[in-house]
Amino acid sequence: MSVYGQNHFTWNGTLRDLHGSYTGFCTGRGRPSMTATLSSSSGLEVLLSTLQNVGDVESTLNILSVLDELLSADRRIGMKAEEAGAVLLTLNLLKHNGQHARRTAACLWVIQVFCSSVSTANLIGENHGLDVIYRLIPQYTTKHLHAIKAAINAFSALLCTKANVCSAVSKEYISGFLWLYEDWHSKDNQDVAIAIRHALLCCLLKATDSTAGRQAFLSQGGIRLLYQTAQTCLLSKNLECLVEPSVQLMRKCLPRIPLPVTSDQSAYSFLLPGTPAFTDVSETPDESSDESDAEEAEDNHEANNRDYDDDLETDLNKLRLPPDPDRPKELLTQYSCFCPELSHDFQELDLSSETGDSSTASSSSDDEVVLLNKDRTKTTASRDSSTSDGSYSEMEISSRDMPAAAHLEACDFHSHSSILGTSPGFRTMVRGAMGEASPCQREDEQDNEEDGTEEFYHHTIIDRLLERHGAGIPHHDPKLYCAVASKTKSIPDFSILAFPDFWGHLPPPGHQPMAPRKPNIQRQKVFEDIQRFLKTDDIINHVVFDLEDSNLQCHSDSLRFFSKFESGNLRKAVQVRRYEYDLILNPDVNSSQHTQWFYFEVSNMAADVPYRFNVINCEKSNSQFNYGMQPVLYSVKEALEGRPHWISTGTEICYFRNNFCPAQGRRRTTFYTLTFTITFKHSEDVCYLAYHYPYTYSALMAHLKILQKSVDPAKVFFKQQTLCSTLAGNSCPIVTITACPVSRRWKDLHQMRNRPYIVLTSRVHPGESNASWVMKGTLEFLCSNDLVAQSLREAFVFKIIPMLNPDGVINGTNRCDLNSKDLNRQWSKPDPLLSPTIYHTKGFLYYLNIIGRTPVVFCDYHGHSRKKNVFLYGCSIKETLWQSGSAVDTVGLKEDPGYRTIPKTLDRIAPTFSFNSCNFLVEKSRSATARVVVWREMGVLRSYTLENTYNGCNQGIYKGLQTGTQEHQEMGMKFCHSLLSVTKDTRILYSRKLINHIDLDHNMLDHKSHNCFEDDEPPCAEEIEYSGGCPTLKGSDLDSDIDSNMAHVDDDDKEHSAQKHQQDSISQSQQSSIKNHLFPPQTAIR
């Protein structure tokens, strides 16, 4: 409505005009001077009786304007007016003064104000107010426009109640208004009545708040009419203001279309232990499944918008006292095996010092498997590791029980035979390579075995391709990847590798700026979508890919899709128009929701043609795709030409609410469309598209093997063990990294065994692949020869669980594990059978706790889909109580402010990090997250969630750039750097050299001054969310939703005391640990 701000029709402007001519009633400021006396009912009565008896027009106007001012100022006076009979009096006045435009207008204004009360609006409706007012809205005219507008606004105001909307619909006023709008639109050639036309649209918007209203709008051809009128409005800048409400109306009234899938349930289901048969274990369906009403949607919105502060934990006991342990102490001894550094005798150190041969040091090369949950008893099995000739395959092949379906399927082979113009499909070759056994083994030992001529042929082609085009990507080995991936267990028994995962990739040269948003792009895309209903001759609607139907035939000229590979999750693709595809994502396993992440293959494209892709079942209500984020694309042809890059790409990107609904309508879900346009560089290419840089479980396992081989076992104690087996039978690795003692002398062993612990975890949410890239950076850095890395290894023992949700990652889920639970909400009481990785990670932390080795830092790496930059969430009692406005007196409350040291340090040294986005509040809704549980139950002061953007930064040296794998990895390294800040008590780390080493690493002196203090996104040029039907946020979404609306006491004093405090506390704890642990502590509980 702001468009009328300067317009002389303005409500306030008119009133002021009126007051201006009757100064007797007004003060100098234009406010009525009688307010005080008239605030009482009696004063009002006096005014009303005057109104009733007054004869001349001007006096009536005068009184009405005062009445209006009074009512606007105080809603209760509106109620009193009703009691005093003013409502019906005004309505009567209106009935009898139809010919006096100014008097009519004055009455209408007052009526509009009356309608702020629902009962008053109903009263007017019951007394034929709608009919009286509707009759005052004529066909196109140039006279009395302000009175006409007042009538439309008054009618609109009456539609604030359900009863009046029903009445308006049943009296066919919707078609009346459509007709009026068309009339005014077609005749207002001089654009003198834009305000009237706008008011008519607003009235229609109100009238379509009910299902019946929307149906009437639809059946009266409202969509076509508004589409056509909006197109002509687009041609004139003056009429811009009419386009937006038109689009809003059309979107609101478009029929809800069920997703074109047979079931809302995931295509992948998994039989959970202890479950008799597959049942829908996801959220119970919404009972109120009658079609959505905008009113209800708004209610939800309001309920959801309740004060965030309500979520803060204010129960001092819950903030300070740990709850009872979730398991008996006896169960914790099994975790002693995950502290091999405490028992290892380092005999090889003597050997190596004598012979100089470090390769015999076995501590870091054997691949011990400890399956805590195998058959519910602890079993230890060591794999044969005697062959250390560098051949990965021999280590890997050992006892592989291959998935039964990992064989070639003829149909698939043929359908891809033309890919890349080489005779056999490349993808099939890759699959061949991971066939029944390792490719290397086949070549080395089974050259003569000819049963699989085809497969063998593929192997040799792969070898040749690798030889000729191999990218030589650091920390990546395609053959190793194949071998590792062949052991990965997936629900659909994946037998194909996605090329980028197999081949590997390098960051593209240079930084990638955020994509500029095209003006009005959302409007344009919505118009294109609405056209599907109006102009159907170019609509194809042909299913070209269906995860559940591999025999699907598609047109020879349509794109081909595929996603049956690790982390892939495209469920269905529908060709809508010649160059436009609707894509439907597979919900999380055993669930019908959580769609957001995507990863799929596309082929059979023509070069230089813009293809529009619409991912139509996204669930988050907003996305960084509206703020410069792009999807990533990998081209096989480009890779073979020496450019193996995931590139941020796509134009015309936007993310908006659509009118799809679940296929079975069981849940009231609002879906969102992510639309983007891709122009492929090559024809007949095979490309991969993803939400963000994929990082598979197999990639992690291969990476760990490479890291293990990369370290000098005489210096770096690197040990990978299996924490537990996942639901699907994959191993969840836990890695120990620390420095080997300098010698076997007691002093050196003692120093090593008394190093404080740091526990890092990641990827509990499978869709957050950025977290894995950050973790990759951390792991590589900790294994490197960097001076800081060496110091950190000498100062700490790192325990890293780099993927808390392997099964989710493998099966392409976005949020959950196979039991359709968000694992980061299971930490309070993790189920040993259903959430084994959380149960055992927590068990291990308990173990460290009871042996007196509580970690000094715990951090869980995540991705954040709605914010830029990287930031930490931590836990502070005081900040939580302050923020919640709790009455608890915090003066006597002692809290070590050391939790701020790491974020403060990161703000200084990490280019992507922003302290301003951090917060340290303990929310009730997060009470079962890793951060809060580890803080509360284990007493870890520095317990964090590290949130990494999917998009990029709006501050610092990367401002305006998208964050790629390189920046993610750098963040992982910088996080390690920041850990130096908690080792200030350790003399060796006080060294200036090290501090300089970090600071000089990046020229970041300016970094801080560029910090952006905006808490949230700046407003988009185009409004992203339309009113009505803002979706309810599910609890599981909250992780990425919290606003960092904290009130920090952020002065230097606090900072100083924080550091001093923390130094004191660390050196105290160190002293006590030295006292308590003269001997390896695990002996105490054995």
Ligand SMILES: [Zn+2]
């Ligand atoms: Zn997360």
